[in-house]
Amino acid sequence: MGKSGTHERLEARPIDDDSLMFVDDDHFVEETVCLVTGAGSGIGRATAVAMAANGTTAVATDVDESGLAGTAELGDEIGVDGRVETVAGDLTDDDDIERIVETAADHGTLRYLANVAGMQHIDAIEDFPMEQYDRMHDVMLRAPLYLAKRTIPHIRATDDGVGAVGNMASVHGHYVTSDKVGYNVSKFGLRGLTQSIAAEGGDGLRSFSISTGYVKTPLVTEQIPDTAEQRGISVDEVIDDVMLGQSRVTEMMDPVDVANLFVFGFSKHATHLNGGDLLFDGGMTLTYE
Known part of the structure; x- marks a missing residue:
């Protein structure tokens, strides 16, 4: 695409039947619950809607209640086969995390967890405010671990033990750029969490991460x-x-492109994706001039 001089390149592709991936999976039914964090906008919103479009009950959580309402409205607009339910909560609060997971489980059989919530702060290491680092760590690394800790027992308690934890990593979980130490550390940590879950999984319980470049x-x-x-x-x-x-x-990439990767990763077609990373970065990390 040539240089257009417009801002059209910042507009994300609509989330609709044409852009969504649909898969055939016996577990993709309304009784099955997929918990999605950061679901008030962006990748989290797209993932919740994509999983609901594939027939599951997507429980969308975010600290932004108005954003969650928009996610539920989008699900209604496109007529998802499943449901979008919402629960507001703060991922820096353990009581909220426990409540979020239990609320999700109340909606059906909790099998899938998509850890998407993220944030960014740019500063050199010597200037990086530790209170900001602590918040990024809590939201992007500690919360995914605690959410997994609370979700895994629900997966193991299902009739067949099938389920998965998907973690939103990044190219910054493969290599780093300057002035993003909080983000870099969190994304590398998410890949470690992914592999740790895989090491302790088996019998149907899987984990995977997704690493992308820039997403709209x-x-x-x-x-x-x-x-x-x-x-x-x-x-x-x-x-x-x-x-x-x-x-x-x-x-x-568009948010829906990433959502489709979560759909694939949770599906039966990704049975051998366990501890692995879906690197969809346009050649950013593995090629060079």
């Missing part, structure tokens, strides 16, 4: 115009040169 989420796209203005360059130049300069695919 509010966390990313809202920063791009400011970056363009600060650097005195166009939005297209920020995308092409600053963000995707190492990538062989010259456009950012």
Whole structure:
């Protein structure tokens, strides 16, 4: 795609029947529950809707109650075969985490957990505020561990023990860039959590991670115009040169693209995906000029 000089490249593809992946899986029924964090927007919203579109009951959680309402409304708009239920909660609060998991389990048979919630802070290590690091650690690494700890017993208690924990990692779980130490450490840690769950799983319980480059989420796209203005360059130049300069695919992913990876990862078609990482980065980390 050539440089257009517009901001159209920041608009995410709609979540609808044309963009969603649909799979045939006996566990993808309304009785099956998939708990999705960070589901008030972006990848989390897309994942909750995608799993509900595939027939499950997606329990969407986020600290943003209005965002959760928007996720439920989107599910209604596209007419998902399953359901989107919501539960607001703070992933830095253990009591909230326990309540979120138990609420999810009350909606059916809890088999799937998608740890998507994330945040970003940019500063050099010597300037990085530790209170911000602690919050990032709590939301992006400690909470996924505790959510898995509380979810796994529900999976093991099912009639066949089949279920999975999917963790939203990143290219920054493979290599790092400067001034993102909190994000880098958390994403590397998520890959370690993924492999730890796999090591203790078996008999149907799996784990996997997903690593992408830049995705058209509010966390990313809202920063791009400011970056363009600060650097005195166009939005297209920020995308092409600053963000995707190492990538062989010259456009950012859409949230629904990532949601489809979670659908695949949770499905029977990914039986041998256990402890592994789905690296969909457009060639960013494994190729070079």
